[in-house]
Amino acid sequence: QSVLTQPPSVSGAPGQKITISCTGSSSNIGTNFDVHWFQQLPGTAPKLLIFGDNNRPSGVPDRFSASKSGSSASLAISGLQADDEADYYCHSYDNSLGGWLFGGGTELTVL
Amino acid sequence: QITLKESGPTLVKPTQTLTLTCAFSGFSITDDGVGVGWIRQPPGKALEWLALLYWDGDKRYSPSLNTRLNITRGTSKNQVVLTLTNLDPVDTATYYCSHSRRRPGYNLYYYYMDVWGKGTTVTVSS
Numbered sequence: 622q623s624v625l626t627q628p629p630s631v632s633g634a635p636g637q638k639i640t641i642s643c644t645g646s647s648s649n650i651g652t653n654f655d656v657h658w659f660q661q662l663p664g665t666a667p668k669l670l671i672f673g674d675n676n677r678p679s680g681v682p683d684r685f686s687a688s689k690s691g692s693s694a695s696l697a698i699s700g701l702q703a704d705d706e707a708d709y710y711c712h713s714y715d716n717s718l719g720g721w722l723f724g725g726g727t728e729l730t731v732l
Numbered sequence: 733q734i735t736l737k738e739s740g741p742t743l744v745k746p747t748q749t750l751t752l753t754c755a756f757s758g759f760s761i762t763d764d765g766v767g768v769g770w771i772r773q774p775p776g777k778a779l780e781w782l783a784l785l786y787w788d789g790d791k792r793y794s795p796s797l798n799t800r801l802n803i804t805r806g807t808s809k810n811q812v813v814l815t816l817t818n819l820d821p822v823d824t825a826t827y828y829c830s831h832s833r834r835r836p837g838y839n840l841y842y843y844y845m846d847v848w849g850k851g852t853t854v855t856v857s858s
Contacts, residue, residue, distance in 0.1 A: 655835065657844045659779070666828055666851050667771075667779065672844040673835050710779055714841045718795045721781040723771075 624649065625711050625724035632730040638699040641727045643711030644692065649722060651692035654714040658687055658696045661708045661726075670709070671696065698729070706731050734758035736768075736829050736849035743855050750816040750854060753806060754829030761805060761812065762787055767832035767843050768812040770803065772825040773851075780825075784832060785812055786840060819856045826851040 626644040633639040643656060650656055658671040669678050671687040674694070687696045694713075698705055711724040740752035752770070759766055769784040783803040784792045793801045802815045816823060830845040 655838075655842050655844065659845075661779075666848040668848070669844065669846050672846065673842070678846060712779075712781070712845075716841070720792055720794050721784070723779040723781060726778045 624715060624718070625713060625722050627709075627711060627724040627727045629725070630728045630730065632732055633698075633701045634732045635701050635703065637701050638697060639701060639729065640698075641696045641709050641711075641729070643694045643696070643713075643724050645694070645713060645715075646692050648717035649692075649713045649715040650689060650694055652716060654716070656687070656689055656694040657712040658685075659710045659712060661710065662704075663707070667710065701731050703731050705729060734831050734847045736831060736847060738827060738829050738849045738852040740827070740852055740854065742853060743857065744819055745858050746819055746821065746856060748819050750814075750819055750823070750856075752814045752816075752827055752829075752852065752854075754812045754814070754849065755806075755808075756810055756812070756829075756831065759831060760809070761785070765834035765836075767834075768803075769830050769832050769845060770814045771828045771830060771845075771848075772823075773828070774822070774825040782816075782827075783814060784843065786843075790840065821856045823856045824854065826853045 659667040660670045661667040674689045736756040766787045770782040785803045800817045828851040831847040832843040835842045
């Protein structure tokens with residue numbers, strides 16, 4: 622069981638906006654450690670989507686955005702497209718465990 | 733351009749030691765603010781962070797696997813090696829290495845994995 626909790630699945634229709642939550646605790650997100658987000662398309666390696674809470678690497682569309690408040694973070698995807706279907710993972714450092722953590726992952730289905 | 737490639741055995745027996753190599757290009761492991769890390773993913777399951785080797789030789793390990801893991805620089809200056817001892821079938825996974833970089837102005841807890849290798853699949857079975 623991950624210390625960073627994500628919903629197992631979310632879905633949305635093309636063009637819609639969805640959000641994926643990542644709930645942590647006072648020893649990780651709540652301590653203001655960075656939250657990063659990764660996208661993993663089927664059968665491929667994860668790809669960095671958001672770093673440092675809300676920064677997009679070069680090449681990531683601005684349809685992807687993220688935010689953080691308290692001990693939680695969220696990833697938003699607007700203008701959903703079929704090729705957004707993937708697993709999404711949040712990632713942060715935990716100073717109680719002394720290492721980095723991934724959330725359990727969220728499977729996005731585009732209806 | 734930064735690239736990484738993992739290599740190692742595809743099948744290992746329980747109790748054996750797994751040695752994986754990450755060969756990379758486009759950066760030096762001694763560049764200030766750089767790290768190379770390892771992550772794994774069992775079939776159908778979530779990602780699990782394993783270890784990070786910092787540019788200055790510092791290391792961090794997953795607390796749950798700390799006693800079994802070792803991350804070092806390889807014999808070649810463009811390699812990082814991960815060893816995992818006392819293998820069990822639950823260690824069956826795809827193992828990824830990644831390039832990490834520190835956010836400017838931040839400390840060692842503010843690294844993010846910006847480039848990943850394609851991964852190598854390891855099966856632990858007798």
